[in-house]
Amino acid sequence: MPALITPLGFQVAFWSASPALASVRVCNGTLLEIQVLESVTTSSDRFRFSLGLLAEAPSKAAAMALLNQRLDRARQELGPFVLDALSIPAPRSYSYGSGSSSSPKLERATTRIGGEVSRDNYDALIQLAGRLPGVRLQGMTSLASSSGGAALDDQLLKRALNKGRRRANDTASALGLGRVDLLRINQRSGVVRPVAYAEARMSKPAFRSDEAPKPQRSLTLGLDYCLR
Known part of the structure; x- marks a missing residue:
């Protein structure tokens, strides 16, 4: 029965091979x-706001009417800057205040506006958001550039396979074993992670798109080796 080891200091994970794979490659x-x-x-050529x-x-009716007026204006002024259709969920409203002279009872209506903007319009959109009534940049x-994705994936795969092979060779050498065979590759994930730009950094008088954090593309591989 083959021994199963987890080398000290390695990032390891355990999973069971499927019956089909297990029947094809057996580690003796x-x-x-x-x-x-x-x-x-990765590079970024657009941003989600x-x-x-x-x-x-x-009153609720008055708050909703004012919200719709501000929404119509926001749609019109944001239109030239956005790359695609805006995303606007249904508004909601709620009451606040005690109703006293110092804290009158009011109705508040809110919604959100989401969309994407190009790098060239990054600063203009942020400046516009600061001028529109009732609008707050959240x-x-x-977002990662759509170009070069396949090349980056190939680069990540080669790096991951090389790192796995080095770890397996080092472990085999430490155990006094001379043969290393790759049994299985399990690609656990391959994702592009967008990076949010902290609101505190958007309080500057000028906004430069090249200062925004770059998104990251990542790949996780599960590798099974047989050492003999």
């Missing part, structure tokens, strides 16, 4: 399971 030695994570920073929209009035997220 020491089974080593390694999990390798590789990531790379999120704007909060708010209106207040003495976040800006850098």
